[in-house]
Amino acid sequence: MNGVRVGKRIIGAQAPVIVGWENIPKVEGGPVKQIFFTWFQPTMLFALIAFWFYAPNSIAKASTAIGIGIGFKLLLLGLEWLAPRHESWRLTWKELTTDLFYVGIGFTVVRLIDSYIGDGAMIEAIQHAFDWEKFAWFTGLPLLVQALMISLVFDFGQYWMHRGMHNWHPLWLAHAPHHYITQLNVNKGAVGNPVELFLIGLGIGGFFDFVPRAALLAGAFGLAVGTYQHINVRFNSPRWWRFLFNTTEHHSVHHSQDFEASRSNYSNTWVIIDRLFGTCVDGEAELLGMEGGRPMSVRETMTYTFTEGWKSARERFGRRSMGPMASAPMVPAE
Amino acid sequence: MTGGASAADRAMAFDATSPRAPLGYSVYRRFIDGIWHVEGSLALAPGDSADDAFERLDPLFQQTGTTHDRAGDTLTFRKENQAAQDKMAVFDGGVLRIEQDAPGLMLRYRLASRALLFCFLAPFLFLAFAQTTIVLGKFEQARTAAKGKKPEVKKPPVVLNPIDKALGAPEPDPPKKKKKADEDDKKPSATPAYVFAGMFAALYVIGRVLEDRRIKALFRRRLLNA
Numbered sequence: 001m002n003g004v005r006v007g008k009r010i011i012g013a014q015a016p017v018i019v020g021w022e023n024i025p026k027v028e029g030g031p032v033k034q035i036f037f038t039w040f041q042p043t044m045l046f047a048l049i050a051f052w053f054y055a056p057n058s059i060a061k062a063s064t065a066i067g068i069g070i071g072f073k074l075l076l077l078g079l080e081w082l083a084p085r086h087e088s089w090r091l092t093w094k095e096l097t098t099d100l101f102y103v104g105i106g107f108t109v110v111r112l113i114d115s116y117i118g119d120g121a122m123i124e125a126i127q128h129a130f131d132w133e134k135f136a137w138f139t140g141l142p143l144l145v146q147a148l149m150i151s152l153v154f155d156f157g158q159y160w161m162h163r164g165m166h167n168w169h170p171l172w173l174a175h176a177p178h179h180y181i182t183q184l185n186v187n188k189g190a191v192g193n194p195v196e197l198f199l200i201g202l203g204i205g206g207f208f209d210f211v212p213r214a215a216l217l218a219g220a221f222g223l224a225v226g227t228y229q230h231i232n233v234r235f236n237s238p239r240w241w242r243f244l245f246n247t248t249e250h251h252s253v254h255h256s257q258d259f260e261a262s263r264s265n266y267s268n269t270w271v272i273i274d275r276l277f278g279t280c281v282d283g284e285a286e287l288l289g290m291e292g293g294r295p296m297s298v299r300e301t302m303t304y305t306f307t308e309g310w311k312s313a314r315e316r317f318g319r320r321s322m323g324p325m326a327s328a329p330m331v332p333a334e
Numbered sequence: 335m336t337g338g339a340s341a342a343d344r345a346m347a348f349d350a351t352s353p354r355a356p357l358g359y360s361v362y363r364r365f366i367d368g369i370w371h372v373e374g375s376l377a378l379a380p381g382d383s384a385d386d387a388f389e390r391l392d393p394l395f396q397q398t399g400t401t402h403d404r405a406g407d408t409l410t411f412r413k414e415n416q417a418a419q420d421k422m423a424v425f426d427g428g429v430l431r432i433e434q435d436a437p438g439l440m441l442r443y444r445l446a447s448r449a450l451l452f453c454f455l456a457p458f459l460f461l462a463f464a465q466t467t468i469v470l471g472k473f474e475q476a477r478t479a480a481k482g483k484k485p486e487v488k489k490p491p492v493v494l495n496p497i498d499k500a501l502g503a504p505e506p507d508p509p510k511k512k513k514k515a516d517e518d519d520k521k522p523s524a525t526p527a528y529v530f531a532g533m534f535a536a537l538y539v540i541g542r543v544l545e546d547r548r549i550k551a552l553f554r555r556r557l558l559n560a
Contacts, residue, residue: 057507087419093541094424094449100537101456104530108463112470112522142495143503182418211492211506295415298452 003260006281011264015257019283024249027236037083038236041228044072048220052213053143060213069223076186080232085248086286089183089232098298099187102197106190110197139211146210147217152270154218159273161200162266169312173305174199179262180296182289184252188230193305226269242282246271249284256285257293370451371444372425372546378439379558384432387441390556391430394422407432421552424449424545441553453541456534464527471521 003013004020011017018024027037048068052060080091138146165175178192190197228235229251237247250265264281267273274280287293296304363371378387384407395402395411397420402411412427413420428445492506499505 053501053503056504060504090419092418092423093537093544095418097449097453097456097534097537097541100530100533101452104456104460104526104533107526108460108467108530111526112463112467115522139492140495142497211494213503213506293417295418297415 009260011261015287017256017258017261017285021282045224048224052216085232085234091185102190103187106197110194143214146214150218151221155268155270158268159266173309177301177304179290182293184230195305244272252285253281253283255288257287369454370447373444374550375440375442453538457531460527460531464524467524
């Protein structure tokens with residue numbers, strides 16, 4: 001495999017990756033199917049924005065957002081079943097059950113830990129030091145501007161956390177289990193070690209005081225854009241959409257078995273952040289995972305971060321304590 | 335790959351399903367062991383021998399991470415790190431045996447699934463999470479009461495931007511005094527844990543029935559339509 005040069009990197013030298021939008025297949029089928037899978041994404045996004053913009057205060061609340069989130073994911077699961085992007089990514093009972101286990105862990109244990117040491121707790125601890133009058137300008141901005149800022153600030157934080165995970169070994173140990181997934185399905189975003197779920201949930205959005213409606217609008221971007229990262233459905237995403245937003249195609253490249261390809265497309269919602277920092281690769285991959293596609297069991301996913309962390313720490317610090325001779329390389333250096 | 339399944343695996347096969355098995359043991363097999371084991375039988379196509387049947391089923395045991403061992407009329411297999419799209423991915427091992435029955439040759443199988451066991455136990459795990467959340471919530475309540483009420487952070491009233499007003503967005507509600515219920519909303523709730531416990535209970539029932547039918551259909555397709 002020769003791979004394709006993208007900037008300074010060769011993408012697809014280790015595993016097949018399609019590079020370039022013009023090379024990506026389109027939705028196949030009749031005109032109704034074509035129209036549906038071309039307009040579904042923008043329609044849902046604008047419908048959600050309109051809903052949260054105009055919904056009366058009695059409806060515009062977090063519980064409604066949770067309900068819409070569940071309904072939307074059920075709809076996407078239905079689409080996966082009716083029109084799968086790849087047969088090799090078909091959702092089985094075992095995959096669905098395993099994915100939901102991680103979703104459940106995120107909603108229970110991780111949330112519980114988050115309430116003690118998460119961003120909310122940290123922000124609350126220093127919140128009293130703030131002079132809120134200084135932040136009044138933010139709540140005076142138009143709702144959509146506030147929503148865009150919340151979404152972009154949160155995604156900017158996620159981008160650097162994610163990029164850090166791929167570049168700093170201790171963080172990689174938390175993120176690695178997520179890269180053992182071999183297919184993309186609606187709930188696959190939750191698959192991973194709970195330490196990662198905790199880390200990726202950290203944000204600085206809580207520092208801003210915003211109109212609650214703006215937060216709900218920002219959530220609409222997360223739901224109607226971010227959810228498509230992990231999904232087994234092919235859409236004919238419009239050109240402007242794939243320029244601004246992360247898509248299934250982008251994220252499949254990120255999960256590719258090709259090492260260089262996996263070091264791209266770090267953002268959660270706004271792929272434009274990747275474009276700004278030179279980490280965007282437009283393309284798609286079907287063959288996903290690590291170690292040639294070795295699946296990771298639930299038990300290993302839960303323990304990997306700690307067992308590998310222990311091994312790495314022992315290797316690093318144990319060797320140092322054994323004196324200079326112990327640090328002599330046992331294998332030829334790269 | 336062949337030869338990975340042990341003699342012990344073969345020994346776990348079918349003796350207990352025989353009518354001579356003691357009643358207590360068969361109850362155990364049905365209600366306890368049956369939680370994560372799937373059993374069944376299928377008649378072979380007329381004229382087919384054990385060799386023909388195992389040859390037709392062979393592709394199922396040529397998957398990545400699958401080892402199998404055939405001894406006469408018995409095939410034992412084991413799966414480790416099976417691929418998601420392996421048609422038998424839900425099973426981790428099992429025994430298939432061809433037996434002579436009244437109507438002719440029959441395939442009897444008994445397959446073990448850790449995924450089914452895991453799904454069966456998952457509701458209990460989430461119920462434990464719910465209880466932990468409740469206990470920690472009570473502990474936190476006591477701690478907050480001992481610490482006294484926190485001073486409220488004074489925030490300026492929210493005024494809607496004129497652009498939003500012109501577009502018809504509803505005005506935000508005036509800031510109200512924090513009620514106790516509002517404070518409780520921020521605390522972790524046990525409800526998600528109960529919801530997931532229920533969800534896994536439902537998934538278990540679906541999976542136990544569905545996977546039983548799927549594997550039977552898969553064997554039937556292989557044996558009769560090959």
